[in-house]
Amino acid sequence: MRSLGCLFVSSALLLGAMSNTHAGSVVDQMGRTVSIPERVERVAVIPIPIASMVMAVDGGATRLAGMHAASRADFQLGMLGRMFPEAARLPTQVSGEGFVPNVEALAATRADLVIQWGDRGDDIVRPIRDLGLPVIALRYGDSSLAAEWLRLVGAALGKRERGEMLAQWFEESRADTSKRSAIIPDAERPRVVYLQRARSGLRAAGKGTSMDGDIRLSGGINVAAGVPGFAQIDAEQLLAWNPQIVLLNNFEPGLAPADLYRDPRLQGLAAVRDRRIYSYPHGGFRWDPPSQEAPLTLDWLSSVFHPQRAVPGFRVRVSEAYRMLYGYTLSERDTDDLLKLGINGDSAHYRTLFGKETKP
Amino acid sequence: MTSRSIFRPVFRFTPSTLILAIALPVVVVLAMAAGRYAIAPGTVLRILAAPLLGEGDWSPLQQNVVQGVRLPRVLLAAVVGAGLAGAGAALQALFRNPLAEPQLLGVSSGAAFGGVLALLWLGDGWPVVTGALLWGLLSLLAVYWLAGARKGEGGGTVLLVLAGIVVNAVFASGVSLIKVMADPQNQLPAIVFWLMGSLAAADYPRLWLTLPCIGLSLLLLYGMRFHLMALAVGEADARSLGVPVRRVRVLALLAVGVIAASSVAVCGVVGWVGLVVPHLVRMSCGGDHRRFLVNTVLAGAAYLVLVDTLARTLTQMEIPLGALTALFGAPLFAFLIRRLGRSAHD
Numbered sequence: 001m002r003s004l005g006c007l008f009v010s011s012a013l014l015l016g017a018m019s020n021t022h023a024g025s026v027v028d029q030m031g032r033t034v035s036i037p038e039r040v041e042r043v044a045v046i047p048i049p050i051a052s053m054v055m056a057v058d059g060g061a062t063r064l065a066g067m068h069a070a071s072r073a074d075f076q077l078g079m080l081g082r083m084f085p086e087a088a089r090l091p092t093q094v095s096g097e098g099f100v101p102n103v104e105a106l107a108a109t110r111a112d113l114v115i116q117w118g119d120r121g122d123d124i125v126r127p128i129r130d131l132g133l134p135v136i137a138l139r140y141g142d143s144s145l146a147a148e149w150l151r152l153v154g155a156a157l158g159k160r161e162r163g164e165m166l167a168q169w170f171e172e173s174r175a176d177t178s179k180r181s182a183i184i185p186d187a188e189r190p191r192v193v194y195l196q197r198a199r200s201g202l203r204a205a206g207k208g209t210s211m212d213g214d215i216r217l218s219g220g221i222n223v224a225a226g227v228p229g230f231a232q233i234d235a236e237q238l239l240a241w242n243p244q245i246v247l248l249n250n251f252e253p254g255l256a257p258a259d260l261y262r263d264p265r266l267q268g269l270a271a272v273r274d275r276r277i278y279s280y281p282h283g284g285f286r287w288d289p290p291s292q293e294a295p296l297t298l299d300w301l302s303s304v305f306h307p308q309r310a311v312p313g314f315r316v317r318v319s320e321a322y323r324m325l326y327g328y329t330l331s332e333r334d335t336d337d338l339l340k341l342g343i344n345g346d347s348a349h350y351r352t353l354f355g356k357e358t359k360p
Numbered sequence: 361m362t363s364r365s366i367f368r369p370v371f372r373f374t375p376s377t378l379i380l381a382i383a384l385p386v387v388v389v390l391a392m393a394a395g396r397y398a399i400a401p402g403t404v405l406r407i408l409a410a411p412l413l414g415e416g417d418w419s420p421l422q423q424n425v426v427q428g429v430r431l432p433r434v435l436l437a438a439v440v441g442a443g444l445a446g447a448g449a450a451l452q453a454l455f456r457n458p459l460a461e462p463q464l465l466g467v468s469s470g471a472a473f474g475g476v477l478a479l480l481w482l483g484d485g486w487p488v489v490t491g492a493l494l495w496g497l498l499s500l501l502a503v504y505w506l507a508g509a510r511k512g513e514g515g516g517t518v519l520l521v522l523a524g525i526v527v528n529a530v531f532a533s534g535v536s537l538i539k540v541m542a543d544p545q546n547q548l549p550a551i552v553f554w555l556m557g558s559l560a561a562a563d564y565p566r567l568w569l570t571l572p573c574i575g576l577s578l579l580l581l582y583g584m585r586f587h588l589m590a591l592a593v594g595e596a597d598a599r600s601l602g603v604p605v606r607r608v609r610v611l612a613l614l615a616v617g618v619i620a621a622s623s624v625a626v627c628g629v630v631g632w633v634g635l636v637v638p639h640l641v642r643m644s645c646g647g648d649h650r651r652f653l654v655n656t657v658l659a660g661a662a663y664l665v666l667v668d669t670l671a672r673t674l675t676q677m678e679i680p681l682g683a684l685t686a687l688f689g690a691p692l693f694a695f696l697i698r699r700l701g702r703s704a705h706d
Contacts, residue, residue, distance in 0.1 A: 073543055097540055097548070199484045200550035201560050201678070224676075231677040232553060234560040235429045239421060240397035251546050254483075265428045265563060268421030 026155040029139040029148060030118035030125075037112050037134060040158060044111035045071070046095045047138055049146075049291040050153065051087070052080050052284045056292050056325045057153045057163055061087035065109040066094040077253060078282035079338050083328045103127045113156050143210045143290035143297070147171050150292060166292060169324065173295035174217070180311070181219030181302050190305050191270075192220040193243040194288065198260065199252050202233050210290045211247070218301035220245065235265045245305065246271040248279040250286035255279065256343040275348045278304055283318075283338045284326060296321055300339075300354075307349040314354055315339075332356055376645040380658035384438070387662040391434045391669040396676065397425045433562035436570060436626065437668040438661040440559075441633060443574035443619040445660020448634025449641075449653055450581045450612050453592035455521065458700075461634045462620035465520070465613070466527030468631075470499020471624035472555060473531040476538045479551050488554070489569060489625040495531075496621025500613060503527050557628035557682025559668050566626040573622035577615035578657060584608055585653045630664075630682045632689025637663050639696045 025035040042065035045051050051071035055061050061084050069092040075081040081088060093105040099117050101124060106114060114128050118137025128135045136152050139145055147167040154163015194211040197203035205211035206227035215222045223241040224231065246269075248255055257277035266272050281300060285291035296318060303310035318338070319330050336342070336356070344350045392408065393401035399422050406416050407426040444462060451460035462468055474495025478487035506523035535555070542548045581588070587608045590598040598605055623630065637660040638652075645655050667688060671679045 070543055070546070073546065197549065197553075200479070201553050201558060203549075227676050232558070232560070232680075233676065234396075234433075234672050234678045236425055236672065237396045237676055237678070239425050239429065240395075242421070252550075253546065265424065267428065268419070268424045 024155070026136065026152055028118065028136045028152060029145070030137040032118075032137060034134050034136050036156060036158070040112045040156060042109065042111045043113050043115065043156060044094050044106055044109050045115040046099055046101060047115060047117050047140075048074070049285050049289060050115050050138070050149065053146075053149060053153050053292050054157070055080070055084050055087060056284060057150065057159055057166065058157050059327055060084060061090065063157065064090055065111040066091045066106065068092065068095050068099070074286060077250070078284065078286060079334065080284050082334065083284065083326050099124050101128050103131050106133070107131060115153070115156065140290075141208070141210060142213045143294040144171075144174065144213070146290040146292060146294050147174075149290075166325065169321075170292065170295055174298060177295070177298040177302050178217045180309070181217065181306070184219045184306060184309070188306070189219055189221050190244040190276075191223045191241070192245045192247065192305065193223050193238065193241060194247040194249070196230050196249050196251060196288075197232075198248055198255055202235065202238060203230050204233050204238075206231050211288060214294075214298060214301060215247075218298050218305055220301070220305045238266070239269060242270050244270045244274065244276060246277040247288070247301075248277065249288050250280055250282050251288075257347050258343065275346070276304075278344050278347055278350065279340050281339045283322075292325055293321070303353050304349070307353055310353055315356070374651050376655055377651045377658070380655055380662070384658050384662045387665050388434055388438060391437075391665045392426065392430055394669050394673050395425065395430055396673060397422075399425060428563075432564050432567050433559050433668070433672070434665055436562040436567050437559055437665045439567065439570050439574050440623045440627060440630065441637075441664025442657045442661035443570075443578060443623055444630065444633040445637035445663070446578045446581055446653060446657045447616040447619040448660075449638040449656040450588055450616055451634070452638055453588040454609060454612055454616075456592055456594070457521075458639065459635070460521075461631075462616055463528075463629070463631055463634075465503055465524040465616065465620070466499050466531060467496050467503075467617050467620040468624055468629050469528045469531035469535070470502075471496030471621040472629050473499075473534045473538075475554060475625065475628075476535050476551050479554065480538050480542055480547060484550065489566070492625035493573075493621045496624060497617055499527050499531060500617035500621075504610075504613065553680070554628045556680040557630040557685075558671070558678060558680055559627045560672070560678050562626070570622050570626050574619050577618045580611060580615045582653060584612060585650075588612060589652075628682060630685050632685045632693070633660060633664055636689045636692050636696075639693065643696065643699070 025033050027033050041063060043054060043063055044066040045054055045064070046068055048068050048070045051064060051067035054064050064087060067090060072088065072090070072092050075088055091105070091109055093102055094109060095101055099120060101116065106128060111133060113134050113136070115136045115138065116125050116128060117140060118125060119139045125135055125137055136156055138149055138152065147170045150167040150170060151163045154160050192215050194205040194215065195202060196205055204224035204227065206224045206229055208229055212222045212225060223243050246260060248257065257279060260266055260277050261272055261275065271277050280286065280288040283293050283296070285293055287293060287297040287300065299314065299317065303314060315335050318335060322328050322330050339354045341351070341355060393404050403418055403422065404426050406413070407418055407423050410416065447462045448460070451462065451464065452458055454460065471492040474491035475488045477495070478491030503520065503523040506526060507519040539548060539551060542551055587598070587603045590601050590603045591605065591608060595605055638656045641652065641656045641659050667684050668681055671681045671684050
């Protein structure tokens with residue numbers, strides 16, 4: 001009887017290890033305990049960066065049941081469409097404006113589990129719970145939060161070890177970059193601004209945004225740190241701040257440093273004069289907001305801020321990270337495209353730092 | 361007689377007009393000296409005078425702040441303010457209704473719809489400006505057709521106002537629908553900001569687009585100022601005075617439409633100016649009817665320059681102009697209503 005029980009337990013363990021069956025629960029970022037179903041065959045994700053994170057953790061999009069329309073819009077612009085072309089056919093009607101879930105569409109995806117933002121009020125989470133689906137709620141803010149996203153996505157998919165492994169890589173590389181930039185004297189830190197909008201008005205990332213934290217961690221000074229959140233500013237305020245480096249967003253497709261170099265209103269700006277305007281790379285996800293690629297963002301930022309101190313071999317590190325994250329081997333052209341050598345290439349130091357000809 | 365009536369107002373300045381004509385340039389210069397980028401007012405003046413007096417010891421950055429950023433913005437604020445106030449004054453005469461405003465006719469909504477549509481399909485910049493202009497004029501035509509104003513006779517103003525409500529509602533819901541369709545990350549924030557109204561995007565191309573549109577429209581209204589005044593008294597009276605009522609109405613509406621659409625095109629929907637400024641002028645300058653339109657236009661320019669200076673200088677963040685004009689406009693208007701109400705009872 002006992003041996004039979006043992007056999008049963010061990011075979012269950014074996015089964016659990018082989019397929020995606022698993023039991024257990026996780027505590028999400030809102031502190032709520034969520035029990036994970038025995039079998040998770042389909043996951044619907046509403047937060048925009050999580051669709052690509054699921055593909056990274058799971059090695060593909062087969063278990064992704066639905067996502068935000070903006071997640072898919074991002075595929076075509078970055079690398080995700082090249083790495084997981086099959087994901088472009090997934091339903092995107094699960095959420096409306098302001099991440100409001102479309103519960104009927106969610107039900108129609110036959111998802112076993114849903115991932116949603118938790119810090120925008122319970123009104124966009126409760127309807128999903130009322131539907132009877134387990135919801136893992138995430139918090140948005142500093143890019144360090146994404147390590148926990150990796151763990152939670154891993155738990156949701158029954159791949160806790162992989163989630164943990166990626167989270168540790170995330171935290172260690174982040175720590176490496178911040179250790180390197182911590183020793184940089186204040187006088188050498190460049191004055192930086194991130195423009196979340198540069199075409200329809202100007203909007204800078206102030207205090208409390210992930211970009212503010214990333215800029216500081218990578219050895220820069222955010223000139224917009226005095227304003228809260230994303231703040232609309234005018235050209236004169238930008239000239240008054242006179243940043244040495246301007247970082248451009250991935251939210252306005254087609255936006256390029258050349259647009260600002262050409263803008264007659266910005267002539268005389270330090271970043272224009274020194275040609276230090278850079279558009280954030282766009283990989284498996286856009287590099288400006290937090291995602292599984294945030295450690296690469298920090299590495300890239302610290303190189304852009306401190307070209308003299310940059311650790312050589314950035315392209316190699318990106319390739320290695322992509323093999324680990326996505327099981328994908330980047331071609332030279334892929335790397336050029338994701339680093340945007342085309343539009344960033346004429347900005348100061350860029351080709352030396354990130355071009356093919358770099359000697360590692 | 362005719363030649364006198366044309367030339368007389370040009371040469372005879374009444375005190376109120378004189379004061380406003382002096383106040384406007386003063387306000388413009390003060391606004392030019394204010395900004396987030398600290399430049400001594402003297403330097404600002406010397407940079408402004410540089411085309412006449414030659415280069416000085418200022419930096420290229422300072423020169424760019426004054427000539428490239430502040431000057432077009434202040435001038436655009438003046439042009440838009442003048443236009444919106446003038447359009448409001450004309451509409452109030454046309455409708456014999458002190459609550460008439462460019463937004464009332466649905467032109468602003470139509471222009472907003474056109475701009476938002478362009479933001480959705482074509483992207484920022486010139487598509488927005490042209491889209492707003494085209495749809496603004498289209499909505500004006502729709503109002504006109506709905507009200508049956510082509511036929512000349514009829515309920516006239518009431519029908520026009522009702523038609524304006526209809527057109528307003530249609531385009532407002534169109535804007536809401538587009539906001540649902542827009543990409544929440546790429547497009548929606550741009551749409552929301554543009555709709556809120558701002559002069560932060562002011563530059564010379566926008567100024568050169570707006571200046572002739574609004575300038576010519578104001579000249580047209582100015583040319584018809586006596587007819588408009590007669591219409592304000594009453595349609596029958598105006599007719600008996602020989603005013604070509606239909607033509608005046610068509611031309612005035614066209615001028616108002618162009619003003620509203622071109623201002624929405626360059627800075628989004630900025631409300632309340634057309635309502636508040638004519639009333640302020642009426643209250644302060646009294647019954648000087650001959651100079652009413654000119655006074656209103658001058659005051660409107662100064663008013664919007666002042667409000668926009670606050671919008672760009674109060675904080676590091678840009679404050680939406682439309683929010684400020686409503687914030688100042690509504691209480692000011694409430695005060696005016698109370699005063700009007702009291703004087704009516706006296």
